[in-house]
Amino acid sequence: MATKPKIAQHDAEHLHLTNTLQRIDLNVAEIDQRLTAYSEDIQAQKEYLWTSRDEMDHIEKISARESIQQAVMTGENALARRHKLEKLKKSPYFGRFDFTQQETTQPIYIGIHHFYDDLAGENRIYDWRAPIASLFYDYETGPASYQSPKGEISGNISLKRQFRIKNATIELLIDSDVHVVDEVLQDTLSSASDDSMKNIVATIQRDQNAIIRNDEAHTLIIQGVAGSGKTSIALHRIAFLLYRFKETLTSEDILIISPNQVFSDYIANVLPELGEETVNQVGMETLADELLDSQYRFETFFEQTTALLEKNDAQMKARLQYKATPEFLTELDRYAAYVEAQRFSAEDIWVARRLVPSWLLEEVFKKHRHLPTNERLKQVSWEIEQKIGNQYNYDLMPDERKTLKAKIKGMLTQKTLRETYKAFYDWLEKPELFKQASRGRLEYADVFPLIYLKMRLESVNSRWRNAKHLLIDEMQDYTPVQYAVIGQLFRCKKTILGDTYQSINPYSASKAEQIRQVLRQSMYVTLNKSYRSSIEISRFAQQIAYNPALEPIERHGKQPIIYRSPSRKLSHETVHRLAKEFAASDHNTLGIVCKTQKQATRVFNVLAGQFDKLQLLTEQSNAFGQGIIVCTAHMAKGLEFDRVIVPDVTATHYATQMERNLLYVACTRAMHQLDLTFHAEPSPFIEPLTEHFE
Numbered sequence: 001m002a003t004k005p006k007i008a009q010h011d012a013e014h015l016h017l018t019n020t021l022q023r024i025d026l027n028v029a030e031i032d033q034r035l036t037a038y039s040e041d042i043q044a045q046k047e048y049l050w051t052s053r054d055e056m057d058h059i060e061k062i063s064a065r066e067s068i069q070q071a072v073m074t075g076e077n078a079l080a081r082r083h084k085l086e087k088l089k090k091s092p093y094f095g096r097f098d099f100t101q102q103e104t105t106q107p108i109y110i111g112i113h114h115f116y117d118d119l120a121g122e123n124r125i126y127d128w129r130a131p132i133a134s135l136f137y138d139y140e141t142g143p144a145s146y147q148s149p150k151g152e153i154s155g156n157i158s159l160k161r162q163f164r165i166k167n168a169t170i171e172l173l174i175d176s177d178v179h180v181v182d183e184v185l186q187d188t189l190s191s192a193s194d195d196s197m198k199n200i201v202a203t204i205q206r207d208q209n210a211i212i213r214n215d216e217a218h219t220l221i222i223q224g225v226a227g228s229g230k231t232s233i234a235l236h237r238i239a240f241l242l243y244r245f246k247e248t249l250t251s252e253d254i255l256i257i258s259p260n261q262v263f264s265d266y267i268a269n270v271l272p273e274l275g276e277e278t279v280n281q282v283g284m285e286t287l288a289d290e291l292l293d294s295q296y297r298f299e300t301f302f303e304q305t306t307a308l309l310e311k312n313d314a315q316m317k318a319r320l321q322y323k324a325t326p327e328f329l330t331e332l333d334r335y336a337a338y339v340e341a342q343r344f345s346a347e348d349i350w351v352a353r354r355l356v357p358s359w360l361l362e363e364v365f366k367k368h369r370h371l372p373t374n375e376r377l378k379q380v381s382w383e384i385e386q387k388i389g390n391q392y393n394y395d396l397m398p399d400e401r402k403t404l405k406a407k408i409k410g411m412l413t414q415k416t417l418r419e420t421y422k423a424f425y426d427w428l429e430k431p432e433l434f435k436q437a438s439r440g441r442l443e444y445a446d447v448f449p450l451i452y453l454k455m456r457l458e459s460v461n462s463r464w465r466n467a468k469h470l471l472i473d474e475m476q477d478y479t480p481v482q483y484a485v486i487g488q489l490f491r492c493k494k495t496i497l498g499d500t501y502q503s504i505n506p507y508s509a510s511k512a513e514q515i516r517q518v519l520r521q522s523m524y525v526t527l528n529k530s531y532r533s534s535i536e537i538s539r540f541a542q543q544i545a546y547n548p549a550l551e552p553i554e555r556h557g558k559q560p561i562i563y564r565s566p567s568r569k570l571s572h573e574t575v576h577r578l579a580k581e582f583a584a585s586d587h588n589t590l591g592i593v594c595k596t597q598k599q600a601t602r603v604f605n606v607l608a609g610q611f612d613k614l615q616l617l618t619e620q621s622n623a624f625g626q627g628i629i630v631c632t633a634h635m636a637k638g639l640e641f642d643r644v645i646v647p648d649v650t651a652t653h654y655a656t657q658m659e660r661n662l663l664y665v666a667c668t669r670a671m672h673q674l675d676l677t678f679h680a681e682p683s684p685f686i687e688p689l690t691e692h693f694e
């Protein structure tokens with residue numbers, strides 16, 4: 001139960017806020033003084049170095065430069081602290097609880113950054129990631145405990161209060177005795193969207209908190225329903241780990257594998273908002289290109305999905321489906337072992353009238369299995385030459401060396417990696433499963449199997465290899481082979497998240513259990529509460545694709561409407577009218593989410609030139625802003641909008657299981673309002689929903 005505090009308490013909190021802001025100001029002023037002193041000191045040291053350089057020896061100069069460097073770093077740290085304090089001035093904290101321990105009660109204020117009052121030697125605000133702050137997320141009033149670096153600390157929470165402070169003014173103040181954040185959460189979720197993801201520190205829920213603070217799992221797999229906060233939680237988890245392991249982990253050690261550039265841009269703000277630096281993000285295709293040394297051209301995942309939707313090619317489906325099975329990975333493993341055993345047929349050779357036995361050649365070849373083939377052959381020649389040198393005390397002449405190299409090269413049976421990969425399908429006796437994509441490119445489904453084979457037979461290089469924590473979003477869209485490559489390439493800790501109900505390409509997907517089979521040592525958690533959409537929208541989406549695990553949050557909004565029109569032209573006029581209504585509303589974002597890129601372009605052309613903020617997302621887009629966004633469900637994955645329109649939900653457009661998933665993804669992007677249109681015949685997925693027809 002949430003209650004409003006009494007007037008006197010209200011006044012006391014206002015006073016406390018004023019006092020905190022004054023203390024922040026005093027600390028900022030003190031930092032400013034220090035910054036001036038540092039800069040004068042640096043200036044003086046530089047001048048001294050300049051004027052005395054002739055009298056100083058080399059060691060003295062190095063030490064003077066180091067001392068300047070040190071002063072610069074101290075100044076930079078002070079400046080960073082000043083920035084944080086300045087940020088705190090707008091909204092210093094969002095929560096308070098009174099914690100009694102050994103008969104002493106202390107009010108603990110929680111904020112996005114901590115504020116240690118240097119002048120008073122007192123902690124005034126605790127960082128939301130501090131061990132004690134977990135009490136705020138994990139408990140209501142009553143007995144409570146948390147893990148501190150010194151062990152478990154137990155006590156009692158006598159008061160729990162939440163604030164919304166904006167521009168240094170308390171806008172909302174609520175005491176919660178029984179259930180934490182409902183009212184504040186409702187308030188947050190009802191507000192209009194932004195063009196980038198927001199932090200949720202003030203309203204993190206208990207199950208989410210447990211995931212954020214889990215610092216033990218080697219690989220944490222999060223299966224969460226649409227809108228359950230997976231992406232938010234994963235980013236907050238990164239911020240938590242950077243705080244928890246600040247001695248050993250920096251933002252440069254983190255790598256996010258993200259589905260596309262628009263998504264990367266959408267989430268890019270969260271970590272800086274939480275006071276951390278942005279982290280590296282890379283797409284699967286970019287990673288693949290790097291692992292293949294840019295030597296192969298291949299179609300993209302987006303193109304593969306488009307081809308599936310536009311061509312309805314049964315053979316293509318069969319190819320993709322097989323390559324997404326765990327059995328395929330097993331076969332590829334067996335084949336790699338077979339190739340490795342076959343590819344070098346060593347025989348006794350004579351070099352400079354000395355015998356080099358086949359067993360020795362084989363042994364040396366085997367030893368260097370992690371080198372690329374060319375390097376490996378060179379290494380074998382070099383080692384044999386060394387052995388001849390050592391054993392017979394004879395140095396090879398240039399032409400003898402050349403002969404040796406040629407003989408060793410001649411023992412290699414398979415030639416290029418691509419040929420070896422293609423031969424895999426003959427070995428499987430399923431040659432029909434290998435087919436080139438347009439313009440001689442590889443099909444996307446062949447890219448990671450090829451990389452996997454390269455890893456097994458040769459080696460791969462990646463500049464990301466040393467990442468210390470890997471985050472993979474939209475896990476359902478990657479196949480077991482992709483996970484096998486990732487598992488071998490990144491031995492570090494991982495956070496992997498997604499939703500099998502949102503697989504946009506079921507022919508090329510994985511379930512959490514399959515990922516767990518490939519990435520051992522993993523821990524599996526689920527998030528079932530859905531926060532994004534109003535309950536009306538959630539229930540509507542549930543009727544399109546029922547997910548028994550999903551529990552919608554009780555936040556009410558408008559009922560979704562399905563507009564029926566006699567023709568596509570009139571249906572597009574409805575879209576136009578709804579877009580106008582949006583433009584005149586308080587909402588910030590409208591997503592018009594289509595099935596294919598062609599359809600999206602058509603809708604965009606109907607609206608072009610008539611709205612100030614209108615954007616068509618394509619595979620090449622790298623950002624999105626406020627206003628009207630026209631895109632495919634594929635591109636909309638992971639994003640959200642105040643309102644969503646799904647045009648042309650006809651029987652021809654949405655009929656298959658894959659199309660049902662796309663429709664589900666499209667509908668679950670809506671926070672406050674959802675409209676669908678169709679002409680001719682409705683899709684079977686919305687046909688029964690007659691109470692929504694208009």
Ligand SMILES: Nc1ncnc2c1ncn2[C@@H]1O[C@H](COP(=O)(O)OP(=O)(O)OP(=O)(O)O)[C@@H](O)[C@H]1O
Nearest residue numbers: 200203204205226227228229230231232531532638
């Ligand atoms: N504890 C919370 N407090 C406030 N907002 C929350 C909370 N949890 C989730 N949300 C909000 O719910 C919305 C969905 O979050 P997010 O995009 O992280 O979910 P998701 O599970 O990754 O979604 P999807 O898989 O559907 O793309 C966001 O607007 C997010 O801010």
